[in-house]
Ligand code: NDP
C-alpha cells in the first residue's frame with residue numbers, strides 16, 4: 001500500500017521528508033511521480049491536480065491536508081466507496097483561535113485608532129467597558145477551540161450548530177430561527193462553518209438584516225458562504241458595520257475586486273490558520289496507520305452530510 005502526497009501548491013518535499021523521518025517503512029510517493037499507480041491506496045490532498053483520482057484504481061482513502069473537505073466531497077472523480085478524511089489538529093485549531101482573538105480584540109480595543117493618534121502625537125486615553133458578544137457559526141474543531149479562547153477572556157459566547165450541541169459555557173442555537181437569534185445577539189459574528197449545500201450563501205441579506213448595527217462580520221469559513229453583493233449593500237446600511245474576510249469565492253482575490261479598497265473591510269489572504277507541515281506529517285502518518293489497521297482515517301467525513 002502506497003501513500004501519495006498530492007498538494008501541488010504546498011511544500012510537498014518538506015512534508016515528504018518529515019513523513020519519511022517518522023516512518024521510513026511507508027511507501028511514499030510525491031506527485032507528480034506516481035510510480036506504479038496500482039499501489040496507491042491513500043492520498044493526502046490539497047487542491048489535487050485535475051484527473052489524478054481517475055488514475056488510481058486501488059484508491060481507498062483521500063485525506064484533506066487541512067480542515068476543509070469541500071474540494072474533495074464535491075469532487076466527482078472520487079468514487080463513492082472511497083473514504084474521505086481530514087487533518088484538523090490542535091495546532092491548526094489553536095492558530096485559528098489566535099487569529100480570531102487578535103482580530104476581535106484589536107477592534108474592541110480600537111488599536112488602529114491608537115496608531116493614528118500616535119502618528120498625530122495625540123494622547124487620547126480610552127478603554128472599552130464591556131467585552132463584545134461573540135457569535136460562532138459552527139462549533140466543531142475550530143469553533144470549540146475559538147470558544148475556549150474567548151471564554152478564557154470572559155467574553156460572552158453564543159454558538160450555532162446543526163445539532164444544537166456545543167461546548168459547555170456557550171449559549172447554543174440551531175435552525176433558521178436560532179441563526180437569526182444568534183445574529184441579533186452578537187457584536188462579532190464569526191463564520192466557522194464547513195462549506196456544504198446547506199451552508200453555501202448562508203451569509204446573505206436576510207442574515208445581515210438581523211445583525212446589530214455597527215457589529216462585525218468575520219468570515220474564515222469559505223468564500224462561497226458569503227453573498228458578496230449582499231455584504232456590500234449591508235455595509236452601506238451599517239449592519240454589519242464592518243467585515244473581516246480571510247476567504248473568497250476566487251482566490252487570490254482578483255485585482256479589480258471591489259473588496260480591496262472598501263473602507264469597511266479588512267482583508268487577509270486565506271491565512272487565518274494554515275496547515276503546519278510538522279503537525280500535518282504527524283497526523284498523516286497516524287491516519288495512514290489507522291487505515292492499514294482496517295480503521296477509518298482521521299477526521300472521517302460523512303459524505304452524505306458533506307462534512
Ligand atoms: P467541523 O466539521 O469540526 O465542525 C463543523 C461545525 O459546523 C459543527 O459544529 C457542525 O454542527 C456545524 N454545521 C455544519 N453544517 C451545519 C449546518 N447546515 N447548520 C448549522 N451548523 C452546521 O469543522 P471545523 O471546525 O474543523 O472547520 C470548519 C471550517 O473552517 C472548515 O470546513 C474550513 O472551511 C474552515 N477553515 C478555514 C481556515 C482558514 O485558514 N481560513 C483554516 C481551517 C478551517 P454539528 O456540531 O451539529 O455537527
Ligand code: OXD
Pocket residue numbers: 065066067068069273274275
Ligand atoms: C483549511 C484551510 O481548511 O486552510 O484547513 O482553509
